[in-house]
Amino acid sequence: MKIHPCGGKELYSAEAHIxxxxxxxxxxxxxxxxxxxxxxxDNQFMxxxxxxxxxxxxxxxxRIVIRMASSEDEVKKYFRMVEEAFVK
Amino acid sequence: xxxEEIRKDFPILLDKxxxxxxxxxxxxxxxxxxKPECVISEMVRYYHEFSACGGRSIHYLSRxxxxxxxxxxxxxxxxxxxxxxxxFVFVKNTTEAxxxxxxxxxxxxxxxxxxxxxxxxxxxVPWQMLSKKKGIxxxxxxxxxxxxxxxxxxxxxxxxxxxxxxxxxxxxDGYTMPAKEIIEIAHEHDALVLLDGAQSAPHMQIDxxxxxxxxxxxxxxxxxxxxxxxxxxxxxxxxEKLEPFITGGDTVDDxxxxxxxxxxxxxxxxxGLGNYAGYVGAGEAIRYLKKVGMxxxxxxxxxxxxIIDRELREFDGLKIIGPEDASLRGGxxxxxxxxxxxxxxxxxxxxxxxxxxxxxxFCVHSxxxxxxVPPALRVSLYIYNTKEECKIFIEKLREVxxxx
Numbered sequence: 001m002k003i004h005p006c007g008g009k010e011l012y013s014a015e016a017h018i019x020x021x022x023x024x025x026x027x028x029x030x031x032x033x034x035x036x037x038x039x040x041x042d043n044q045f046m047x048x049x050x051x052x053x054x055x056x057x058x059x060x061x062x063r064i065v066i067r068m069a070s071s072e073d074e075v076k077k078y079f080r081m082v083e084e085a086f087v088k
Numbered sequence: 089x090x091x092e093e094i095r096k097d098f099p100i101l102l103d104k105x106x107x108x109x110x111x112x113x114x115x116x117x118x119x120x121x122x123k124p125e126c127v128i129s130e131m132v133r134y135y136h137e138f139s140a141c142g143g144r145s146i147h148y149l150s151r152x153x154x155x156x157x158x159x160x161x162x163x164x165x166x167x168x169x170x171x172x173x174x175x176f177v178f179v180k181n182t183t184e185a186x187x188x189x190x191x192x193x194x195x196x197x198x199x200x201x202x203x204x205x206x207x208x209x210x211x212x213v214p215w216q217m218l219s220k221k222k223g224i225x226x227x228x229x230x231x232x233x234x235x236x237x238x239x240x241x242x243x244x245x246x247x248x249x250x251x252x253x254x255x256x257x258x259x260x261d262g263y264t265m266p267a268k269e270i271i272e273i274a275h276e277h278d279a280l281v282l283l284d285g286a287q288s289a290p291h292m293q294i295d296x297x298x299x300x301x302x303x304x305x306x307x308x309x310x311x312x313x314x315x316x317x318x319x320x321x322x323x324x325x326x327x328e329k330l331e332p333f334i335t336g337g338d339t340v341d342d343x344x345x346x347x348x349x350x351x352x353x354x355x356x357x358x359x360g361l362g363n364y365a366g367y368v369g370a371g372e373a374i375r376y377l378k379k380v381g382m383x384x385x386x387x388x389x390x391x392x393x394x395i396i397d398r399e400l401r402e403f404d405g406l407k408i409i410g411p412e413d414a415s416l417r418g419g420x421x422x423x424x425x426x427x428x429x430x431x432x433x434x435x436x437x438x439x440x441x442x443x444x445x446x447x448x449x450f451c452v453h454s455x456x457x458x459x460x461v462p463p464a465l466r467v468s469l470y471i472y473n474t475k476e477e478c479k480i481f482i483e484k485l486r487e488v489x490x491x492x
Contacts, residue, residue: 040491045440047432047492055432059439067431 003075006067013067014075020062021086030085048078058082089384095472097124097376113443113477118259118287118420118450118468121312123373130372131314134365141361143338153364160371161354164319167374168304169295175327177320177354178367182286183210185305185320186253188357189282190214191333193251197223200249202279204237205230206260206455211253211284235261235410239269249279256304257288260452261410262393262420262468264288271301280326286310290470291389291418293382302326308366313373317366320357327353334359380471389419389469392478396421396467399482403489409464419469422450428492430463433485436492441484 006013023043031037035048035056048056056078057065064082069075095101100122101111114122134156142153158173165173179185195201201215205228215226229245231237235258246252252274257264267283274281282303288294289306296304304321308314322330332339332350336359342349350356377385397414400406405426410417424430434447446466449456456463467481 038491040436040440040487045436045491047436055429057432057435057439061439063439065435067429 001075001079003072010070012069012072012075013065014069014079015066016064016079018062018064018083018087021058021060023058023060027085031081034081050078054078056082058086089380089388089471091388091472091474094380095474097126098122098472099125099128101472110442113441113473113481115443115445115467115469115473115477115481117290117310117470117473118262118466119310119446120315121290121310121470122472123314124312124376126376127312127314127369127372131365131369134368139365142364143355143362156371157362157364157367160367160374163371163374167378168289168321169297170321172324174353175321175324177322177327177357178362179318179320179357180316180363181307181309181318182208182284182305183318185318186211186282186284187214188320188333189251189253189303189305189322189330190218192330193280194331195222195224195250198225199251200225200227202227202229202245202249202252202254204228204254204265205458206235206258206452207253207255208259208284208286209451209453210286211255212454215253234412235263236416237265237270239266239273242270243273246274246277246279249274249277251280251282253282254284255287256283256285257291257418258410258452259287259420259450259468260455261422262287262417263410264292264416264418267299267301271299275300287418287420290377291382292386296321308370308373311370311373312376314363314366314369316363317370322353324353327357330357332357332359336360385471386418388471389473390415392469392473392475393417393419393421395475395478396469396482399478403486409461420466422464422466424462424464425489428489430465432492433465433488436488437481437484440488441480443481443484445481 001014001016003012003014023046028037031048035050038047044060046058052070054069055067066075066078138149138152140149140153142157161173161176165176201224218224219226227245229242256267271281280302283301285304285306290311302323306319308317339351339356339359340348341351394414400423407424409422430447434445437443437445448463450466
């Protein structure tokens with residue numbers, strides 16, 4: 001995963017691929033504790049948003065995009081959370 | 089124009105080896121066009137049959153390269169209504185062509201270069217650099233609120249300019265500048281005109297001689313051609329005076345330790361070993377476009393763009409950039425959606441539906457910054473796009489916006 005600045009401010013984004021994933025009710029429930037959660041009706045896509053506006057886009061293809069994170073550490077933390085939720 | 093037949097020529101649209109994926113909807117043509125099989129084959133033909141260097145050695149293969157490259161150059165020249173192919177210099181892309189002009193015209197302190205307020209960075213940064221390094225004056229003519237040009241305002245700004253370097257068709261909104269009038273007025277004021285033709289050359293019939301433009305820059309990679317091939321057209325007498333900015337192998341006939349005798353136009357500009365496969369591929373792309381017909385291409389794009397425009401205007405909080413009349417925007421529709429991040433939309437369309445659109449500032453950051461417009465989305469169409477694709481795009485966009 002490569003982390004790079006985005007938005008021209010002190011913000012960071014990153015992108016990674018994990019294996020194909022299934023967006024299940026359990027996963028949604030887990031993330032709802034920490035984020036505002038949006039899920040497409042077909043469960044192919046999920047977007048998590050924290051209070052500071054960082055967004056994590058999760059696609060069933062396994063593509064993970066983290067945008068507008070406030071630090072590189074936050075990117076790493078969120079990516080670990082996604083990995084833990086999906087990669088068993 | 090039979091779009092279904094045209095689509096069969098583009099391997100990437102056939103998806104033969106990728107059955108598990110949905111077919112792609114490619115709406116990022118202002119950035120880069122897809123390539124037909126014949127262009128790919130033509131490049132392979134170079135590598136199979138005559139992959140030597142041109143213009144130097146006396147042997148058969150080298151002569152063959154030179155002949156094939158010149159054939160491609162002639163094809164390109166005739167496409168633009170020109171008889172003298174020497175007026176077309178091969179470069180990497182439009183950016184390099186504009187840089188060649190900016191370095192080669194030998195502009196001096198106080199000389200005025202006029203651009204519009206919606207130039208691609210490729211036609212902005214070179215003039216900013218010259219302003220800093222040589223003290224030229226970079227003047228910017230403002231466009232109207234809808235991004236169209238008021239020719240009377242242009243006439244006021246052109247006074248005293250040495251060069252008008254202006255976008256022909258904008259990659260921001262698809263609007264085509266009134267080039268004929270711009271050129272006539274600029275010439276009345278003794279200014280040369282360089283048109284950034286990156287977005288016009290692929291989408292409309294252009295006769296450079298009738299237009300009477302002095303310099304014209306364009307990229308073949310937006311015209312079904314290979315990456316890494318562009319051209320600078322210039323009237324022969326202007327190219328003769330223009331100084332090369334990259335020099336070296338094959339630009340000179342003879343050298344001493346202290347001097348060099350430059351070749352004639354266009355060789356003096358084409359330094360180092362060329363992208364021969366790219367040049368012959370570019371020639372084939374031009375043949376393909378000629379066969380389809382530029383008028384047909386233009387009409388097709390406008391027809392599709394009207395469909396997209398009509399549908400998008402039904403969305404709440406969506407604002408289209410540029411003139412209201414879709415036919416004035418060729419095959420481009422750029423828009424912003426209130427309180428929604430364009431990159432998020434583009435990502436979801438890409439990953440969820442394999443619909444590829446551009447998001448961001450499209451290398452026209454200066455316009456976005458000056459008008460305080462957030463990053464936008466851009467749909468840009470070409471010959472292989474269909475009504476069906478437009479409908480799917482609208483449907484998927486509606487779903488995405490409903491979600492966000």
